[in-house]
Amino acid sequence: MKKADLGLGLYILVAIVFFIVPMPSTLLDVLLAFNISIAMIILFNAMFSKEALDMSFFPTILLFTTIFRISLNVSSTKLILVSGNPGNVVRTFGGFVGGGNLVTGTIVFIILVLIQFMVINKGSERVSEVTARFTLDAMPGKQMAIDADLNTGAITDVEAQQRRQKIQDEAGFFGAMDGATKYVKGDAIAGLIITIINFAGGMAMGVVYQGMQLQEALDKYTILTIGDGLVSQIPSLMISLSTGILVTKASKEADMSDALLKQLFSIPKVLYMVGGSMAFLGIVTPLNPFIFIAYGACFAAAGYIISQKLGIEEIENEVNEEEADAEEIRRPENVTSLLQVDPIELEFGYGIIPLADVNQGGDLLDRVVMIRRQIALELGCVVPIIRLRDNIQLNPNQYLIKIKGVPVSEGEILFDHYMAMNPGYVEEEITGIPTFEPSFHLPAIWINENQRERAETLGYTVVDPPSIIATHLTEVIRTHLDELLTRQDVQNLINNVKDANTTLVDELVPKLLSVGEIQKVLQNLLNEGISIRDLITIFETLADYAPTTRDTDVLTEYARQSLKRAISNKFFPQNETTSVVTLDPKIEQDIMDSVKQTEQGAYLTLDPETSQNIINAVNEEIVKLQNLGKNPIIITSPIVRMYFKKLTEDYFKDLVVISYNEIDSNVELQSVGMVTI
Incomplete structure (x- = not known):
């Protein structure tokens, strides 16, 4: 067994034993002094703890100290009634603290009881109740905030777990404090009742069993009763004060002393006004001028000192900021911020x-x-x-x-x-x-x-x-949207699709295609103004054809064919015949004969003269369409479309090249020309 466990057990055991066994007056003095010291330790710990959870076992401590104090109160009552000698501590509190006067001692005792019962206990009880309620009500919002930070990567899983545990601890602590304050209230009532019993019982014992005169019994037992009440109520008052401090503690950033001094004595004009008011009262009214003028001078001097200190701090802050800015500029890492390029x-x-x-x-x-x-x-x-x-x-x-x-x-x-x-x-x-x-x-x-x-x-x-x-x-933006589509953007799009299409995405990425290869397909579509909003259709098509080819240009053509309804709707108005130009089959054959396949993809090897003749022929047909007020659209066979588009895209930015497989069956077309050489 650990020493701490043994000490805690003895603390509770002593309290229980002395409810039954009579206690010598000397031992009672020792334990009363120990009780006062424990109350002081709790009070100062409550004052200087950073936050309430630093004393998370306070409700349990409150219960232990209450039981121990009541046990001492019962033991002192026995000694008062049986022998009339409860020890030095009780007599000293009754005679010295009470002023050796029955009336004075009684009034002091009543005031202490009223302060504890009506002010500190009542306020602590109410604050504990409200704090517990608000803490429990705020738990869902705090949990959601933690989940949001975790999802955005602002915190790690370990930090999230720690913060969740802290929220649970706070809820448990303030809930326990709500109940524990009832112990303090009950303790105050019990102490008052015991004091009345001591007084009445002591008077009866002195007069009936010890043959004292009424005045003699009144003098003796009143002093002892007041002493017993004071020696019990003063530690109880400190515990109550500790409870109030703990449940009203708000700042977690600084000690209470620092926070109070900063909040009360940090504005010079406040101290000037207080100093002037105190000096005015000392001069104009019959109040003691030495005291009030002295206070006024002290507050005014304190205001002046603080204003000087604030001025120095402001200058130091400006210097520190300038030095920090200069240091930031001198730091070699600062250059990296200049490398950021906005899209x-x-x-x-x-x-x-x-x-x-x-x-x-x-x-x-x-x-x-x-x-x-x-x-x-x-x-x-x-x-x-x-x-x-x-x-x-x-x-x-x-x-x-x-x-x-x-x-x-x-x-x-x-x-x-x-x-x-x-x-x-x-x-x-x-x-x-x-x-x-x-x-x-x-x-x-x-x-x-x-x-x-x-x-x-x-x-x-x-x-x-x-x-x-x-x-x-x-x-x-439309023209350069394909350049702006990054791998991270594609990953975000994939994540959006995955929410409702897990099977599709798991089959496609990364088993069949990487994010970079999907990016190339989407960039090819955007480059020609094709919407990629229907990602499910695009991904379904890629999943169908990726096992046979990983050429992103070929996969783009398959994706375009699966999007033929959207392409037709974009370029061919419904219920209207669209004028287009077709491509000479001979040119198509020449293009296909010049295609060379490599590991990096396919490219054209047309001789410059043939390429230029094709470009000139295309230009002639485009001019014809423009003269008719029509958009330049050329229809090709599926296998030729992507190569013909690559051949012409550097010369005609607005030229639309569509294959037969990308045209919906209900579209009406009219050929007004043919590209031929």
Whole structure:
């Protein structure tokens, strides 16, 4: 058995034994002194503990000390009634602490009982009850916060387990404290009842059995009763105070003394006002001027000292901040922060700042949010965060769009003007500043507010500056979305699909294809404007064909064919015949004959002259379609489509190349030409 276990057992055993066995007065003195010292230890531990859980066994300690104190109270009562000699400690408390006066001692004792019973016990009981209730009510929210931090990687499993255990410990502690405060309340009531019994019983014993006169018995037993009550109530008062301190403890960052001093004596003007008020009372009123003026001077001096100290601390903090900033700049690791490249940046001159400043009524930030939402719905891909920043090196009305830190497009607007574009059928012209629409490079005119209504009446498309920037940014993002799709983005998409399609994802990744190979397929689709929102269909197709080939270009073609309904809906309007151009079978054969297969994939080996002739023929057919007001669409056989697209993509960015297998059966097409050489 450990020594601590033995000591705790003896502590409880002594309390129980002396309920039955009479105790010598000398031993009672020893145990009463020990009881007072234990109460002091508990009080100071409660004061200087960082948080309530530092004394998690306080409810148990409260029960043990209450039983021990009541045992001493019973033993002292026996000695008072039997021999009239309860020992030195009880007599000293009755005579010295009570002032040697019956009335004074009685009043002091009553005041102590009232303070403990009506103030400290009542408040501690209420605080314990409310704290326990709020702690239990807050448990679900705290558990959810821990789970959220764990899911985001902010904490580890071990830290999460520790925090959950702490929440459970807090709930158990405050619940136990709610019940334990009833012991303190009961102890105070019991002490009061025992004191009354001591007084009445002592008077009866002195007069009836010891033959004392009434006044003599009153003097003797009143002093002893008050002494017994005081020696019991003072430790009880300290325990009650410890309970109140523990359940009201809020700060976990500092000791109570530091927190109290900082909160009470940290504002110089408060001390100046208190000092002035005290000095005023000492001078104007009949109050002792020496005391009040002295207090006023002390508080004023303390305020001055604290203000000087705060000034020095402020200067030191500024110096430390400057040194920290300088040290941060000097640190070689700081250079790594400069290597961060934002996926998408929109830089603009100072003249465009009002469009991005919410306080000035600008809604550009809201439009950027809508762009990300629009592209997510349209193409099924999450656009990275778009960084907006002003750049004084740009012209006031100029803006610049960067992809991965490299400028890819720019534009210029006129503030307080509108851009009017002729859709092609408006004959009447309006006056304005000629320009080009930045997204599609169409001719346009800058007009002012007064001309807006007339331009709209004539049939012009009128756009405000924020819409111009937003449209331009949207088109740039659409064009480069395949570059912005990272492996991490693909993994996030896979995780979203896996929630409801575990079997599909487990079969595909990583058994058949890696995340990087899936990324290449999705990038190929996005590069040609095909939505990847239907990831389940795409993954099903990849799972079907990946066992036979891991060529991402070939897998892309299979995925496109499985998405033919979406492709047809995008490029071929329903209930309308679409004009297209076909590819000469001879050119298709030439292309297939020039395909070379390698471990890195397939590539074309067409001679430069043939390639140029094909490009020229394509250009002629595109011009014909554009003259008819149609989008340039070329239809090829499935096996040729990807190679023909690679051949032409550097020359014709907007050319749509579709295979026969990617066209839905209900689509109506009209061939208006053939690419031939």
